Amino acid sequence: MPPAYLLIALLGLSTAAYYVGRRKAFALAGRAEGVVKLHSRPTYHGALTALWCAIPALLIFGFWLVFESQVITHLVVKDLPESIRSLPADRLNLVINDIRNLASGNFVSQATDPASQAAADHYRRLRSISHNALALITIALMAAGAVFVRRRIAPGLRARNQVEKILTVILVACSTIAIFTTIGIILSVIYEAIRFFNIIPVTDFLFGLDWSPQMAIRADQVGSSGAFGAVPVFLGTILISAIAMVVAVPIGLMSAIYLSEYAGKRLRAIAKPLIEVLAGIPTVVYGFFAALTVAPVIRDWGTWLGLDVASESALAAGLVMGIMIIPFVSSLSDDFINAVPQSLRDGAYSLGATQSETIRQVIVPAAIPGIIGGVLLAVSRAIGETMIVVMAAGLSANLTVNPFKAVTTVTVQIVTLLVGDQEFDSPKTLAAFALGLILFIVTLCLNIIALYVVRTYREQYE
Amino acid sequence: MNNAINSSAAPAPRRTIDIVNRSLKRRYRAERRFRFYGMAAIVLSLVFLALLFVSIVAKGYSAFSQTYIRLAVFFDPVVLKQDTLVNADYVALVRESLFKKFPQVEGRQDKRLLASLVSSGSVYQLRNMVLKDPELVGKTVEVWLPADDDIDMLIKGHFRRDLPESERRVSDKQIAWIERLEAERRLERKFNTTFLTAGDSREPELAGIWGAVSGSFFTLVITLSLSFPIGVAAAVYLEEFAKKNRWTDLIEVNINNLAAVPSIVFGLLGLAVFLNFFGLPRSAPLVGGLVLTLMTLPTIIIASRSALTAVPPSIREAALGVGASKMQMVVHHVLPLALPGMLTGTIIGMARALGESAPLLMIGMVAFIVDTPKGFTDPATVLPVQIYLWADSPERAFVERTSAAIMVLLAFLVVMNAGAIILRKKFERRW
Numbered sequence: 071m072p073p074a075y076l077l078i079a080l081l082g083l084s085t086a087a088y089y090v091g092r093r094k095a096f097a098l099a100g101r102a103e104g105v106v107k108l109h110s111r112p113t114y115h116g117a118l119t120a121l122w123c124a125i126p127a128l129l130i131f132g133f134w135l136v137f138e139s140q141v142i143t144h145l146v147v148k149d150l151p152e153s154i155r156s157l158p159a160d161r162l163n164l165v166i167n168d169i170r171n172l173a174s175g176n177f178v179s180q181a182t183d184p185a186s187q188a189a190a191d192h193y194r195r196l197r198s199i200s201h202n203a204l205a206l207i208t209i210a211l212m213a214a215g216a217v218f219v220r221r222r223i224a225p226g227l228r229a230r231n232q233v234e235k236i237l238t239v240i241l242v243a244c245s246t247i248a249i250f251t252t253i254g255i256i257l258s259v260i261y262e263a264i265r266f267f268n269i270i271p272v273t274d275f276l277f278g279l280d281w282s283p284q285m286a287i288r289a290d291q292v293g294s295s296g297a298f299g300a301v302p303v304f305l306g307t308i309l310i311s312a313i314a315m316v317v318a319v320p321i322g323l324m325s326a327i328y329l330s331e332y333a334g335k336r337l338r339a340i341a342k343p344l345i346e347v348l349a350g351i352p353t354v355v356y357g358f359f360a361a362l363t364v365a366p367v368i369r370d371w372g373t374w375l376g377l378d379v380a381s382e383s384a385l386a387a388g389l390v391m392g393i394m395i396i397p398f399v400s401s402l403s404d405d406f407i408n409a410v411p412q413s414l415r416d417g418a419y420s421l422g423a424t425q426s427e428t429i430r431q432v433i434v435p436a437a438i439p440g441i442i443g444g445v446l447l448a449v450s451r452a453i454g455e456t457m458i459v460v461m462a463a464g465l466s467a468n469l470t471v472n473p474f475k476a477v478t479t480v481t482v483q484i485v486t487l488l489v490g491d492q493e494f495d496s497p498k499t500l501a502a503f504a505l506g507l508i509l510f511i512v513t514l515c516l517n518i519i520a521l522y523v524v525r526t527y528r529e530q531y532e
Numbered sequence: 533m534n535n536a537i538n539s540s541a542a543p544a545p546r547r548t549i550d551i552v553n554r555s556l557k558r559r560y561r562a563e564r565r566f567r568f569y570g571m572a573a574i575v576l577s578l579v580f581l582a583l584l585f586v587s588i589v590a591k592g593y594s595a596f597s598q599t600y601i602r603l604a605v606f607f608d609p610v611v612l613k614q615d616t617l618v619n620a621d622y623v624a625l626v627r628e629s630l631f632k633k634f635p636q637v638e639g640r641q642d643k644r645l646l647a648s649l650v651s652s653g654s655v656y657q658l659r660n661m662v663l664k665d666p667e668l669v670g671k672t673v674e675v676w677l678p679a680d681d682d683i684d685m686l687i688k689g690h691f692r693r694d695l696p697e698s699e700r701r702v703s704d705k706q707i708a709w710i711e712r713l714e715a716e717r718r719l720e721r722k723f724n725t726t727f728l729t730a731g732d733s734r735e736p737e738l739a740g741i742w743g744a745v746s747g748s749f750f751t752l753v754i755t756l757s758l759s760f761p762i763g764v765a766a767a768v769y770l771e772e773f774a775k776k777n778r779w780t781d782l783i784e785v786n787i788n789n790l791a792a793v794p795s796i797v798f799g800l801l802g803l804a805v806f807l808n809f810f811g812l813p814r815s816a817p818l819v820g821g822l823v824l825t826l827m828t829l830p831t832i833i834i835a836s837r838s839a840l841t842a843v844p845p846s847i848r849e850a851a852l853g854v855g856a857s858k859m860q861m862v863v864h865h866v867l868p869l870a871l872p873g874m875l876t877g878t879i880i881g882m883a884r885a886l887g888e889s890a891p892l893l894m895i896g897m898v899a900f901i902v903d904t905p906k907g908f909t910d911p912a913t914v915l916p917v918q919i920y921l922w923a924d925s926p927e928r929a930f931v932e933r934t935s936a937a938i939m940v941l942l943a944f945l946v947v948m949n950a951g952a953i954i955l956r957k958k959f960e961r962r963w
Binding site for chain 2: 074136139140143230233234237238240241242244245246247248249251252254255258259261262320321322323324325327328329331332333341344345347348350351352353354355356357358359361362363393396397400422424425426427429430447450451453454455456457460461481484485488489502503506509510513514517518520521
């Protein structure tokens with residue numbers, strides 16, 4: 071039985087368990103006003119039965135699926151002929167992949183040899199055994215759980231308290247997922263990054279000036295030795311983010327000021343959501359816009375002015391990224407400008423300041439910590455932005471700050487290194503995780519600082 | 533500076549009001565300038581927005597039509613033997629009918645040019661016709677076949693006819709044939725159903741978005757069914773049950789940080805954990821959905837928490853006062869009142885997940901997949917990734933298809949966000 075059907079069965083059975091438990095409780099209570107005799111209302115007895123029916127089975131189900139494929143692969147590899155098993159790890163992985171593909175009925179690159187066909191059959195057999203066993207075990211567990219609770223149902227059973235306790239545990243578990251996600255990110259990125267730093271020294275990576283991650287396929291190949299000095303990549307990221315901020319900060323800040331201080335109700339009601347629309351557009355759309363509309367225009371203008379502009383210039387990507395970031399800057403600044411107490415404005419006006427003087431000399435300085443927090447968040451968004459730069463910025467790692475040249479960024483490199491065929495022990499693939507680690511650390515620091523600034527600022531006027 | 537010059541010429545003003553009056557003009561100018569900058573900033577961002585939409589619609593609307601050529605196809609019994617209907621030489625049928633239409637064409641090269649007027653995918657159309665109705669064999673039928681993408685681009689005016697022959701992809705001879713076909717009303721632009729119903733293809737005229745749309749659907753089903761319950765549960769715990777201590781503080785900081793972690797990092801997590809550690813299938817909506825769940829959870833938790841805080845404490849106190857337990861108070865009273873706000877946040881989170889592509893590139897959803905996925909573990913791609921893939925294709929015809937796919941994606945997003953707004957308007961309650 072495929073796992074998906076099992077889940078449906080689980081749902082049906084626990085619903086049934088609910089009614090079984092409830093009926094038993096009603097039966098115990100007897101007719102007319104008998105429910106008062108019970109400690110908990112019959113629905114709680116039902117709920118308790120359903121929970122006991124579903125939860126153990128779900129846990130087993132989850133664990134089983136998580137480890138199933140590893141166990142089966144291990145078993146299959148054990149039975150492979152000696153000649154295949156003694157292959158190096160990466161080749162063995164390819165063979166295993168082929169076997170898995172064969173087993174799930176997909177096409178495989180090479181013609182199938184009998185050994186892997188046999189292994190695939192073996193794999194499929196094991197998998198069907200595993201699925202059947204899983205079905206049997208979970209259904210047995212569900213029945214056992216339901217029967218167990220049903221037998222315990224008595225007028226004195228504190229069903230409500232038990233249900234609530236179980237629910238609380240579930241709530242706590244759900245709220246810890248955020249922590250597990252963070253731990254998962256850190257562990258997975260650090261683990262691969264350390265493997266990378268075992269091959270390439272950290273200092274070479276952080277301070278090297280040459281980035282060409284293509285590894286030689288043959289030992290005697292010329293020109294592609296692989297160099298992992300990430301400075302050009304970092305510089306490209308900084309360049310594009312800087313261009314983006316140059317676009318986004320003035321426009322975002324000024325529109326926030328105008329909307330919150332000058333604009334009438336109607337303009338505000340129309341313009342504000344429209345600007346927010348910019349934040350809701352998928353980044354892949356911006357990427358397309360940058361690559362096919364903005365970049366050619368910039369190149370044509372550049373040629374017209376006699377400049378040498380690359381077709382994948384940093385300017386195009388940065389400009390479009392800036393447009394994307396405008397709403398981040400403007401909506402956060404807007405919040406903080408609105409949070410400045412009216413008394414400050416009134417004070418400035420009463421001294422005879424014009425509105426713009428009040429804004430420039432009183433309101434903005436008062437809101438500046440919040441605005442800085444917003445800008446930092448926007449910077450972290452710019453650094454981590456992927457699709458725009460993947461589509462509109464180049465791949466060549468030039469060490470330049472000329473916005474008309476093509477540069478590459480951390481995210482572009484991660485994508486190009488990881489999309490397509492991968493071997494998990496080549497520095498090329500691992501380099502992506504090292505870059506990811508740097509990206510994560512930098513954005514994390516920016517976020518923490520920004521959130522801290524924003525938080526302390528919020529408290530200031532509350 | 534004006535001040536200084538004036539004060540040396542005229543007797544220095546004594547009263548403050550004079551100094552103020554003299555500077556007023558300049559200050560009002562500065563005021564107007566400042567106001568203008570603000571207006572300009574807003575206008576500029578709205579112009580960007582308009583430009584974005586206009587350029588995409590202008591590029592993309594033509595993808596919803598496609599050029600078709602009507603040919604009298606003779607279903608030759610010599611080619612179509614009874615037992616080999618599935619893999620008979622349908623190319624020959626198309627070629628023959630073209631040669632019959634233009635009998636004066638001779639020479640291998642010219643014949644090849646002529647045959648390339650019609651899409652290479654038309655053979656599937658003919659095959660399906662024959663398989664559906666084997667009676668056709670031996671008859672001559674007028675069939676509308678899709679034109680090749682180059683011809684399509686020429687008809688739509690994306691290739692200019694007045695360029696020298698060496699600079700365009702369609703030769704003079706082909707243009708002459710096309711003009712004859714047009715004159716005989718055998719060449720027409722019709723609504724492009726293929727674009728909405730087909731999967732991906734290397735040939736622009738055969739490529740469609742249905743495969744990507746279903747991939748997005750399966751991915752979002754996983755995301756929604758995991759992130760909504762988990763997000764709501766987490767928010768309820770943090771807002772209603774958790775005591776304020778170091779542990780809950782840690783969780784809170786974590787959630788806020790995760791909301792700002794670049795999406796591509798979630799892709800790295802998915803690659804390292806779901807694919808390499810747990811061995812889940814590559815390119816599957818299941819894995820995509822899991823990654824997007826982790827990504828949207830913070831958004832949903834934050835939105836749900838603010839929906840919970842908006843419920844006034846008096847309701848909680850009233851429930852507790854009549855003897856409800858804390859859980860009953862939350863489940864029976866607070867949650868129903870906060871649900872519209874939570875749903876709004878969830879829809880917005882889903883809209884963001886629908887538009888997300890970077891983390892999905894990491895887990896292999898960029899593969900070239902022709903078949904429409906039928907389940908959660910079939911290899912699939914999603915709409916934004918499809919857009920990315922097409923944007924990379926060199927054919928001119930893919931540009932308009934990319935734009936059209938973007939229009940479809942934006943339409944979905946507009947519908948979702950409009951739903952969220954309606955929900956908010958309808959259930960918004962001021963306490």
